[in-house]
Amino acid sequence: MKLYKKGDETSYTLGVFPTIELLIQKPEMVKRVVVHSSIEQNKGYPVIQDLCEKYHIQIDVHDRTIEKLSPKNNCYAIGVFQTYTSLLHNGNHVVLEHPMDMGNMGTIMRTMLGFGYKDLVIIKPAVDIFDPKVIRASMGAIFHLNIAFYDTFEDYHTQFSKREFYPFMLKGAQNIHQVKAVKPYSLIFGNESHGLDDRYLNYGQSVFIPHSEDIDSLNLSMALTIALFHFSKEQWEGKEVLKENV
Amino acid sequence: MKLYKKGDETSYTLGVFPTIELLIQKPEMVKRVVVHSSIEQNKGYPVIQDLCEKYHIQIDVHDRTIEKLSPKNNCYAIGVFQTYTSLLHNGNHVVLEHPMDMGNMGTIMRTMLGFGYKDLVIIKPAVDIFDPKVIRASMGAIFHLNIAFYDTFEDYHTQFSKREFYPFMLKGAQNIHQVKAVKPYSLIFGNESHGLDDRYLNYGQSVFIPHSEDIDSLNLSMALTIALFHFSKEQWEGKEVLKENV
Known part of the structure; x- marks a missing residue:
């Protein structure tokens, strides 16, 4: 096993919880599971064992592999899987243009799952979503989502033209508080540093999130969280x- | 100048933008400004010069100080200031119990400022808000806020009892979508890993943010962003x- 490099066809989860999410959501992509010899105490281990038995997946006990791939962390399990692409459903989509931050990407996936959004469109170039850092930040949410890549927004728009588009922009024409969602729709966000450029004013209903003039803009994760909360x-309610039973 | 250590009485901003925010919002706390010799090209430098002249604050050009305090970053200015405590206004408050993550703390301050919340209550133990990492993550928003510390929530509650309290909890009694804010109020949040414990069910109107069962909980920054968006x-609208003029 080698450390993951951008674009590798094989990646891995780091930790018991995301490994269980991988085994439940995408068992057909799993090549094998590697565990640390001290995993015996971990209450997630029987779950991993049951899932691996169910799907005929091999479990290797190999401390050095774990220590190599996760040198700094208390990691007891690694799920090695084949990277994949997914087909989008024709429901509501989240579209991210050129997202670049791995931690943000993971948090966004988790927030999407929290509000019931399962289709993510990424306009390239963008962060490598299969980087173990993204998977870790998503806490396994990535395996619940359908994620598709496009070279340009226009390519995506051509394929999914029969829907409402809501680009989120500082120059947006309508205050989010006044927007009533028309389904199915796509919520579109620019990247961490630039936002969306003016040509997005021509797609559907552009939206702004009102805030005070004491800050320049909300950051991407915050804007997206607010948008998903409002639109869903x-x-x-x-x-x-x-x-x-909490 | 030494690297900041927890509890030091003097801290510093790293970067031109937060240094300007410091000089505008809290000039009386500034001891001096240190700049890198290559700052001449930076368009924020005349702003720093004007503010320092106005408030009779010394500017030192000292590259080694900058390189020592900010070894990895392109940093052109440092604002050295005396740490301080602030008095709370009797408007709406945000209350954080034991926040521990520096990056989160900075983002939360920025989000507060974005939605017009200027009073922050922190129940100790908690992250050191004057750590340069927090200041950086806040992008200077920290200097706009009044921040007060209490040893227990009860101490705070005794002092500000005549208001509505909204603790955010997984077990909260009311769905946020159905809550109509009664002012003045305090929005109360637990820390990154535990949330608030059951005794908060006894204070005011406890609130939950509905989300899917595919995630355990929203993270602190997301929950707080949603709460501030909704309550403000x-x-x-x-x-x-x-x-x-965007």
Whole structure:
């Protein structure tokens, strides 16, 4: 096993929890699982064992592999998998133009999953979503999502033209508080440093998130969190408790 | 100048932009400004010069100090200041119990400023807010805020009892979408790993943010962003453009 390099066809999860998420959501992509000899105490291990048995996946106990791939962390399990591409569903999409930050990317995936968004479109160039740092920051949320890549926004738009587009821009024409979502839709965000350029004013209904003049702009993760919260409101506003048995 | 250590009475900004924010918001706390000899090209330098002249603050050109305090970064200016405590106003407060992550702390300050919240209450133990990493992550937002520390939530509650309290909890009694804010109020959040414990159910109106069962919980920054967006809605929903001249 080698340390992951951008574009490798094989990547890996670091840690028991994301490895379980990988085994549940994408068992067909898993090549093998490597565990540390001290995993015996970990309450997630029986879950990993059951899943590996179910899907006929090999488990290797190999401390040096773990220490090599995760030198600084308390890591007990690594799930080695074949990278993949997914088909998008024709529901609501999140579109990110040139996202570049690995930590942000992971958090965004987790927030998407939290609000029930499962289709992510990435306009290249962009961060490598299969980098173990992204997987770790997503806490395994990545394996729940369909993620598709396009070279340009226009390519994506051509394929999915029959929907509403909401580009989020400082120059957006409508205040998010006044937007009523028309489904299916795509919520579009620029990258961490530039935002979307003016040509996006020509696609659908551009939106701004009002804030004080004391800051230049909200950061990408914050803007996206607010957008997903607002646009998915209808789905959640009737809920009376978060979980039945917290 | 020494590298900052937790609890030092003197701290510093790293970078031109936060140094300008410091000089505008808290000039009385500034001891001196240190700049790198290559700052001459930087368009923020005349602003720093004007502010230092106005407030009779000394500017030292000293490359080695800059390189010592900011070895990895392109940093052209450092604002050295006396740390301070602030008095809270009796408006709306954000209360954080035991926040521990420096990056989160900075982002939270920036989000607060973005939605017009200027009073931050921190229940100790907590991250050192004057650590240069927090200041950097806040992009200078820290200097706009009033920040007060308490040893226990009860101490804070005794002092500010005549207000509405909204603790954010997985077990919260009301869905955020159904909450209508009663002012003045305090929005209360637990820390990154534990959240608030059950005794907070006894304070005011506990709130949950509904999300899917595919994730355990939203992270602290996301939950706080959503809460501030929702609770400040009235102030922003009538805005027709984000900025007059973007």
